Amino acid sequence: MSSPTTTPRPRHPRTQRLLDAGMRALLRSPLHRLLGDKLMIVTVVGRKSGREYANPVGYAEADGALLVGTAAGWRRNLRPGEPVRITWHGRQLTADWEIIADKDEIAEPYRIILAHNPTHGRFAGIGLHPDGSINREELHRAVDNGAVVVRLRPRR
Numbered sequence: 001m002s003s004p005t006t007t008p009r010p011r012h013p014r015t016q017r018l019l020d021a022g023m024r025a026l027l028r029s030p031l032h033r034l035l036g037d038k039l040m041i042v043t044v045v046g047r048k049s050g051r052e053y054a055n056p057v058g059y060a061e062a063d064g065a066l067l068v069g070t071a072a073g074w075r076r077n078l079r080p081g082e083p084v085r086i087t088w089h090g091r092q093l094t095a096d097w098e099i100i101a102d103k104d105e106i107a108e109p110y111r112i113i114l115a116h117n118p119t120h121g122r123f124a125g126i127g128l129h130p131d132g133s134i135n136r137e138e139l140h141r142a143v144d145n146g147a148v149v150v151r152l153r154p155r156r
Helices: 013-028 030-034 073-077 107-118 120-124 136-142
Strands: 039-045 052-058 060-062 067-069 084-088 091-100 148-154
Touching: 039 073, 052 067, 052 073, 060 107, 067 107, 084 148, 107 120, 107 136, 107 148
Parallel strands: none
Antiparallel strands: 039 052, 039 084, 060 067, 067 148, 084 091, 091 148
16 A cells, blocks of 8 residues: 555646746756755757757656656756756756656666655656555656656766
């Protein structure tokens, strides 16, 4: 049995833009240490617009990779074979990426994300069981609604 999960009310787009702008400024400043162990910026270029989008995202580290759970549209601007720019611990880096969407393969990366950042689970509608295993029913529902894990491997 899992603990109940709640889905927060969606933020107003204007409020979300203001929060994202504040997070971007903080994560690019010397104060990045305040949130840098849970948040980073992934910068993508719009496929149609050519405009840059800097997206503050939660992440977890595992086996030299950065794992980002998301259902947001920015991931559709990742271009096969092209690295993505990230701002991580105050440094600008490029990273190779892959999207994990398979319901069986995604379980362990998502469990790692939720163990590192339980708040993400509330937004994603995915919880962990008391033994630390992922609630597969909630995970499958989230994947059906577009959730994926983006695995980033920073180039150092």
